[in-house]
Amino acid sequence: MSPVSRRIFLYWVLLFVPTLAAGGGAILLLRREQARVAEQGAYADEARRAAIAARARLSVESVELLVGDVQTGLLDTLAEPRARDVEQFMEQWERSNPLVRMAFRVTAGGEFLRPDPAAANEEARGFLRRFSRPFQENPPWAIPPAPAIGTMPGEQIKRERDADEMRQDVTSNVAQVQSARRDVQQLFKAQELAVRGRTSEGSYAEDRRVPAASSAPANASAVDVGRAKERPMARNEAKSGAAYPELNDAAGRRGWWPTSVDGRLHLIAWVELPGGGEVRGVEVETAALLSRLESALPAAPGSGEGFVLRDGSGRIVHQRGAVPRNAEPVVRVPLAAALLPGWEVLGYFTAAPAGSAAGAGVFWLGALLAGVFVAAILAGGSLLLWQARRSEEEAAQKTSFVANVSHEFKTPLTTIRLYSELLEQGRVRDGEQGRAYLRTIGRETQRLARLVNNALDFSRLEQGRKKYAREEIDLGAEIGRLLDTHAPRVTEAGLRLERNLPATPVSVMADRDALEQIVLNLIDNACKYAADGGQVAVTVAKPRDGQSGGEVRVSDRGPGVPAEQRGRVFEKFHRVDDALTAEKTGAGLGLSIARQLARGLGGELRYVAREGGGAEFVLELP
């Protein structure tokens, strides 16, 4: 590697390495940024999911509280000692309380005291159809009392503790649940008052709901709240599969019995009167209860959040927010089996599709920009370096050219000076020898003229100022004349000139001077490099493919052009042997000029390796 090349390579390395380093660094940073964004997204997702889970748990709590309120209200009302007007009370209750579908009284043996199987309306018949058998065969009050209060399964205790913690975080639907609970509690308060008021003649004033400020509802309210607080502690799971909670107090055993008839949920609240002779109960109007549960779901779910309350058979009862179809819920919180078995609240989360994709997008865009930047720097740098290298090469060639041209000029000048001095000093006495000297001087002068012509032509060609006087020429005749003129020089170089000129004229459009210069350059070339080959052949022919124009082939039996140099012999200043100590002198212009002239005439000059060794140059003219 030359010092120049080495220097250029060093520059290139200096450019390449930092650029690559900068690009790599940019990619690395981008990747880290992307990871950070993704991580943030994941954290946000995780937080959202946790919030959804918390909301779902809170919803469950709210549903349980609401159902618990209904349960408490119904059971408290049922448990009130009421011997005299119980029938009237129950009738009134059924009519006016939307949560009461059917009030019933059953003996411990399962015999219906109310509704009367004999005088039953359609509603009552439906009730009897649903429950007469279970009440006789397997009444919920016959199941032995469940374990004592306070022995909740550990799982449940944990869940409730979790839920309590969650409750402090999420308070979005507290207001609406409270409103729904107030409404439910009010129903029972109003109910009791209405029933008391309507003993004889129902009057408007008595029937009006009394504000909570008066003493009776205040008491009732206190009882309600007390019960509501007490309730979660009373949840029990019975082993028999039919789970139900049971409260025992002075008013008698009481229970809540969710059961499924014909695939539909029915809820029974019952109280066994002290003494165990009679069970009073009520079938809850599930439609009314369910319609109130909607308020338990979060009031305003965030975007992408959805909540579903599902019943025991997997049907959606209420939904809020965005609930994607066929998607897996983020969280699935079952309700207390004792209240609504198999029911659950599901929380869904639909992640905004923008999140991670946007991160990746930024990364790829950044990487692309960094890549373009690096590529631009490298390409620009490389182009500059290439240009510098080329300029350097050209400068070297020109230096070599000047040296060669000087050398070329010097040789004939030396000869001319030597012979002219000899002639001047009169040392040549023999006239024949003197003429020979003069001939040599003339020849060398011609050589000098050709050299100068070449140099001038080269300069013109380089500047694009070369003018051609194109005319129709008979190529064979012209070449014949040209060879006649130059045959002695060829012979002198020790070569036998072989002419293959056609009998018929080959007409081409060309400039005589340019043609002559091309052919002379080719012959000179042959004389210079192929003198050992013993012959040079000049062939004029029509193109083989039968097109118009003609071609001139100058072939020798010299060493030919090495394969790797063939592409470059027509380059200016190029010489196969470039050293100043080269055996053959020359400026490296001949072939370059010949080709430029040929092209200028609309033809082409090609090199082909001659069969049997040697070089062959083909000049094609239009």
Place this chain on the structure above:
Amino acid sequence: MKIRIACFVSLTAVALLGAVPLAFAGNDTVQLRVDVDRAVLPADSTEKAVVKIALDGVRLPRRETRPPINLALVIDRSGSMTGDKIVKAREAALEAVERFAPDDIVSLVVFDNRIDTLVPAQRVGDGRRLREVICNIEPRGGTALHGGVTRGAAEIRKNLEDRSSINRVILLSDGLANVGPSSPEELGRLGTSLMKEGISVTTIGLGLGFNEDLMTRLAQRSDGNTYFVEHSSDLSRIFAAELGDVMNVIARRVVIEIDFPRGMRPLCFVGRDGTIRGQRAELRLNQLYGGQEKFALIEVEVSPAEAGAEREIARARVSYDDAVNQRAATVTAARTIQFSANRKTVVSSADHKVQADYAANVMALAKDEAIVLVDADRRDAAAALLRERADELRKSAEVYSNLTVKELAAGAAPAAAKIERDGLSNAERKLYRTESAQTRNQQSSGSPSTP
């Protein structure tokens, strides 16, 4: 005043025939009558009589005396409402807003997959907010009908303490409920429970895609009106009719108790779902409208009596919240019948109006049954049922020369033939269901025959 004179004249006529009115409404908002299909029954045989307990609401004297309204508009904005339907629904809702007084409480709930309370229960004021919101309702998504009604009811419930106001949910839907509970039974139960709270649900089924069983049952159980609007261009008229009813409510929480003396055994209510316990029948209505008659028909088995005997057949007591005078009120009425061996006397004592009402309700029930039979692919049975009922009515009409009943019975034959031949098209089924519900509920507003 004229009405009262007319009543007095007719009463005198009835009295002359032997029936003695025990009590009659005086200065009440609601007038109660106990009518019988025949004032004189054949002697010495067990007879079936039809007792009609009729409640007439007096017209509101002045518009400003009307009670305040607590109303929830629940509008379906499912994808199927796209196009003309939602445009007309918006127009109808906007027209409705114009009719509210500033003190009326109105909420607006829309539902598709999800339920949105666009305007929570609040006073209408100048109605600007409501109008703005209504103009922006755009259809999308599924049909969470149950949730919509539930939410509407929740909005009503916020102001339920004011017992003087008229509580009403107006549900407009054109599609099948496909989110949440969606069976007619479940929605019917919801209606029953809302009725107990004094909330009525009026259902407006639009187009041919909704479930008429669900819509009529929800309305019937909650004592609301029901409408079938095949073309959305009729929506404005229907809304106007419905609001006309709502603004014309004169009595609320109406409890009708009918006591039957010994020897008169109540068999069943015809058309309405009342309860019968022993000798007592009971029916509840959520409201009565001014200038409209609502009634209950009860079939009664009358034990044999001698000719010339006179017995009380029923005694009715109606208690209600008088929405005009803001007080609780009770009216009572009773009716006696006579017995005669003379067939002519019996025939001439017939009350053609009661017979016609009875016939209309019998046919309405028959249509409901026919729908069930057609659904079960028993078209011939459905047609036979209609013919049988029509036949019975025709015979009775001939005996009593009741032209109205005759016409009604005559109309059943082509209907039966068509059912036998083609079954019921979607539109016909909806029409049958809706008309039947309207007849049974004595809904006077919005039926196609009374534009």
